[in-house]
Amino acid sequence: MIGSRQLVKLGCAYLSRIQLSFYHAxxxxxxxxxxxxxGQTKLDCEAFRVKLxxxxxxxxxxxCITKFQGNVKNFLLKLPKFKPVQTAKNLHGxxxxxxxxxxxxxxxxxxxxxxxxxxxxxxxxxxxxxxYENWPRDDVLRAILPENVEVPxxxxxxxxxxxxxxxxxxxxxxxxxGQVLLDKTANARTVVNKLNVINNTYRNFEMEIxxxxxxxxxxxxxxxxxxxFDFAKVYWNPRLVNEHAALVNLLSEGDVLYDVFAGVGPxxxxxxxxxxxxxxxxxxxxxxxxxxKNSQGKxxxxxxxxxxxxxxxxxxxxxxxxxxxxxxxxSPGAEHLAMxxxxxAVEFLDVFRDNWLSEDEADKLCSRPPTVHLYCFVKATxxxxxxxxxxxxxxxxxxxxLSEIEVRHVRNVAPNKEMMRASFKLERxxxxxxKEEEPAKKxxxxxxxxxxxxxxxxxxxxxxxxxxxxxxxxxxxRSQRAKTKAKKVKxxxxxxxxxxxxxxxxxxxxxINKQLVELSKEVHRPKTKPKxxxxxxxxxxxxxxxxxxxxxxTSLIQNMQI
Numbered sequence: 001m002i003g004s005r006q007l008v009k010l011g012c013a014y015l016s017r018i019q020l021s022f023y024h025a026x027x028x029x030x031x032x033x034x035x036x037x038x039g040q041t042k043l044d045c046e047a048f049r050v051k052l053x054x055x056x057x058x059x060x061x062x063x064c065i066t067k068f069q070g071n072v073k074n075f076l077l078k079l080p081k082f083k084p085v086q087t088a089k090n091l092h093g094x095x096x097x098x099x100x101x102x103x104x105x106x107x108x109x110x111x112x113x114x115x116x117x118x119x120x121x122x123x124x125x126x127x128x129x130x131x132y133e134n135w136p137r138d139d140v141l142r143a144i145l146p147e148n149v150e151v152p153x154x155x156x157x158x159x160x161x162x163x164x165x166x167x168x169x170x171x172x173x174x175x176x177x178g179q180v181l182l183d184k185t186a187n188a189r190t191v192v193n194k195l196n197v198i199n200n201t202y203r204n205f206e207m208e209i210x211x212x213x214x215x216x217x218x219x220x221x222x223x224x225x226x227x228x229f230d231f232a233k234v235y236w237n238p239r240l241v242n243e244h245a246a247l248v249n250l251l252s253e254g255d256v257l258y259d260v261f262a263g264v265g266p267x268x269x270x271x272x273x274x275x276x277x278x279x280x281x282x283x284x285x286x287x288x289x290x291x292x293k294n295s296q297g298k299x300x301x302x303x304x305x306x307x308x309x310x311x312x313x314x315x316x317x318x319x320x321x322x323x324x325x326x327x328x329x330x331s332p333g334a335e336h337l338a339m340x341x342x343x344x345a346v347e348f349l350d351v352f353r354d355n356w357l358s359e360d361e362a363d364k365l366c367s368r369p370p371t372v373h374l375y376c377f378v379k380a381t382x383x384x385x386x387x388x389x390x391x392x393x394x395x396x397x398x399x400x401x402l403s404e405i406e407v408r409h410v411r412n413v414a415p416n417k418e419m420m421r422a423s424f425k426l427e428r429x430x431x432x433x434x435k436e437e438e439p440a441k442k443x444x445x446x447x448x449x450x451x452x453x454x455x456x457x458x459x460x461x462x463x464x465x466x467x468x469x470x471x472x473x474x475x476x477x478r479s480q481r482a483k484t485k486a487k488k489v490k491x492x493x494x495x496x497x498x499x500x501x502x503x504x505x506x507x508x509x510x511x512i513n514k515q516l517v518e519l520s521k522e523v524h525r526p527k528t529k530p531k532x533x534x535x536x537x538x539x540x541x542x543x544x545x546x547x548x549x550x551x552x553x554t555s556l557i558q559n560m561q562i
Contacts, residue, residue: 031130031134031139032050033047033050037143037144040144043176043179045131045132046132048132049129050130051127051128051129052128052130054126055101055103055125055126055128056100056103056106056123056124057099057101057123057124058117059096059097059098059122060096060117060122061094062087062095062096064097065085065097068113068117069085072109075101075106076099077102079134079136080135080136084099084101085097085098085099086098137184137185138151141177141180144173144180145170145173148169149170152166156239157185158220160189161192161218162188162190162192163194164191165193174193178193178210182212189212190215191210191211191212192209192210192231193207193208204233204235205235216233217230217231222241222266223241223248223270225270227264228290229264229290233284234264234290243410244266244267244270246408248270248271250336251271251274251276253274254275254277255276255277255333255336256276256277256336257279257336258314258322258370259271259281260311260315260337260338260340260341260345261282261345262281262287262291263284263340264294265294267280268295269297272295272297272300272304273299273300277303277333278303278305279322280305280306281306281308281309282308283310283311288306312351315348315351320361327364327367327368328364334368336371336373338373339374339375340373340375345374346376346394349398352426353397353398353430363428365426366426369425370425370426371425372422372424372425372426373422373423374394374421375419375420375421376394376420377413377419378417379417380416381416386409387409390422391422394422400430405424406422407421407422
């Protein structure tokens, strides 16, 4: 039998093997760093010089390499800056090919293939000395950062700039993280870290350059267009490339796009190149400068007009004037308003609500309603209805319900925070001045007035009211039980006809007051036992009136006197 001490030793050995195997599994291609690498705040490349022992390889004649290369490509040793197939000279001075295999995968090569190429004759092993350049990016960072600090694997590349958002626990290692990203990313010259949230007037974030070239003017390609801009002074998000294309695909040649928050032109320029007439606006002078530069293509130059003003002024003046002019001229094509400022765009909906158009202008504009494409943020879990939250947010800001709205999920921004696109028509009812009553649909209690709605203030959609209906059913049942317990009050007073609409008859008024006084005396008269018991109705007992009841009756009668 195994004793308890032996069992403990075996358990410790087993756990050690698990930890070791986990560590090796997390490191690509069997690279093991030196212990002193952990916790570096300044990169030491020499610490990553390692020797990989007994690497299996085949030496085959050069003219035979194509015969089997396709069969072994999944088993090759793949490392950065390392070629798994290399040329070498044999003892006779003939050129041979050395094919290096991943030691962890070589056992998966089939026996039939080994027999076919005469594996044993060509097989050999060799020690390889590898340097920092041969290490994959994530393996370097995993070796350096403490075990409780997550390796940053998500970043954006805009031209030559790598943009990363470091967490607080990663900040002590920001320089070494930046250097590794710079070394291991093709075409990168600069690494920047965002310092805070976007909260300034022009919606571009502050950032610090971690390593590399301080030049922040970049050129990015998107939708077949080139966009040049100063990344430090404008807003650009490469993660929206698919959304930019999706919106432009909704436009047709001959349409008009009013881009209220155009930035450097990711919507406006591709739309103009498509044959869409574009009025593009941005408040940021720097964005306006690059928007003008980016729209100098042959087609865009003719169809795109740029503005540098506040979005409200652009809507109130330029958009309104252009649409009404198109109605006057009977111009063909549809109009689209793009409002891509997710944190603030809903606040600009008050332009449509607050006397934007006269009655006559509203009739003309809505004879062919333009479409608004508005971007916003909503707070919601994956189990909540993002579309219902989005619709409620827009209807709250407009002060009107929307008969039709199309809502599309764009992307997840942060935990429980989603970016949405809502498309709706500028229909006639939006411009009516009367205040609309609360919609007929049941609404949950509004506990907050946040611009990014949560499920607490969402209109409960059909099919999702069961919990709410159950609560209301219980309330109705309690109310019914209370009504059942209450005694029915009978009265001998007749309905008083005081001659509404004419002067009251003074004599009739005095008569009524006199009757009320007599009734008051009757209430306060002490009860005496009846002389003849048979005079009292059978089965009925007269209950004495309490003092509290008398006071209430007296007060009631006094209030009733005219």
